[in-house]
Amino acid sequence: xxxxxxxxxxxxxxxRETANYFVKKGWNVAATMRSPENAEGFESSGRLKIYRLxxxxxxxxxxxxxxxxxxxxxxxxxxxxxxxxxxxxxxAATKDQIAxxxxxxxxxxxxxxxxxIPHMKENGSGTIINVSSIGGRVTLPFYSLYHGTKWAVxxxxxxxxxxxxxxGIKMRLIEPGAIATDxxxxxxxxxxxxGLTGYDDMMAxxxxxxxxxxxxxxxxxxxxxxxxxxxxxxxxxLRYLVGNDAKxxxxxxxxxxxxxxxxxxxNRLG
Ligand SMILES: NC(=O)c1ccc[n+]([C@@H]2O[C@H](COP(=O)([O-])OP(=O)(O)OC[C@H]3O[C@@H](n4cnc5c(N)ncnc54)[C@H](OP(=O)(O)O)[C@@H]3O)[C@@H](O)[C@H]2O)c1
Numbered sequence: 001x002x003x004x005x006x007x008x009x010x011x012x013x014x015x016r017e018t019a020n021y022f023v024k025k026g027w028n029v030a031a032t033m034r035s036p037e038n039a040e041g042f043e044s045s046g047r048l049k050i051y052r053l054x055x056x057x058x059x060x061x062x063x064x065x066x067x068x069x070x071x072x073x074x075x076x077x078x079x080x081x082x083x084x085x086x087x088x089x090x091x092a093a094t095k096d097q098i099a100x101x102x103x104x105x106x107x108x109x110x111x112x113x114x115x116x117i118p119h120m121k122e123n124g125s126g127t128i129i130n131v132s133s134i135g136g137r138v139t140l141p142f143y144s145l146y147h148g149t150k151w152a153v154x155x156x157x158x159x160x161x162x163x164x165x166x167x168g169i170k171m172r173l174i175e176p177g178a179i180a181t182d183x184x185x186x187x188x189x190x191x192x193x194x195g196l197t198g199y200d201d202m203m204a205x206x207x208x209x210x211x212x213x214x215x216x217x218x219x220x221x222x223x224x225x226x227x228x229x230x231x232x233x234x235x236x237x238l239r240y241l242v243g244n245d246a247k248x249x250x251x252x253x254x255x256x257x258x259x260x261x262x263x264x265x266x267n268r269l270g
Pocket of ligand 1: 008011012013014015034035053054055056074082083084104108131133134176180181182183185186270
């Protein structure tokens with residue numbers, strides 16, 4: 001019997017690429033999104049169904065999970081992928097921008113996990129894959145809120161490995177570097193405030209360095225492949241880095257430590 005994956009934030013980018021990849025691998029796919037009426041670019045297959053799910057709307061989370069179980073029998077894997085980034089000076093962020101960033105990337109991800117755990121527990125098995133980022137392991141300026149959310153996802157997921165492992169649920173973290181999606185375009189929330197001073201020089205250096213970094217982005221299929229590996233891996237591995245940039249930054253931090261990697265960022269941008 002084919003296995004079933006439920007994916008949040010599947011309208012574009014990593015989520016959509018992963019949905020199509022899993023269908024090609026013979027899985028049932030519940031591709032969930034805020035606006036199913038705009039869905040496009042999906043494999044045409046009876047094994048792929050689209051449901052409405054906004055991670056900020058508990059009713060839509062419960063309904064999408066119930067419909068997936070009713071249509072496909074059970075859910076084997078949850079891919080918590082929905083998320084976006086804020087970028088700009090921390091001082092410029094409004095309370096609403098801060099709340100929406102954490103509500104979407106952290107509280108929303110928690111809500112989907114809490115809603116699906118009873119089902120996986122009842123089955124005695126399941127895998128929850130949370131999309132973090134290399135930004136959940138190393139930091140850059142002007143992404144403080146986004147880093148805060150991804151470091152939260154890292155801690156949550158690592159801790160849940162212990163207690164959910166006890167009831168048969170595996171936890172995984174996907175940590176992509178720069179990926180060519182809508183993340184840096186329509187999904188980015190730019191933080192700015194009229195009259196704010198003190199950051200212009202650093203922002204100019206940061207923008208130049210970021211553009212060079214983004215030019216070397218990996219394609220979303222690289223993430224889809226790693227997610228498939230994480231979904232089918234029988235081992236207890238927790239973290240899956242994606243992209244040479246992510247692997248390079250993590251190696252730097254692991255081998256040389258915090259002070260070294262922060263010094264490198266400061267030299268370039270500070
Ligand atoms: N691209 C990168 O460089 C990169 C690197 C590391 C990690 N990531 C992570 O990868 C994940 C996917 O991002 P992406 O690169 O594929 O960017 P993307 O193409 O912009 O996709 C983001 C997805 O999240 C959805 N979303 C946002 N708020 C939502 C909400 N309240 N409820 C449900 N869905 C919501 C968007 O839906 P709508 O279409 O409705 O807006 C969209 O489907 C994110 O968690 C991101 O942090 C990306």
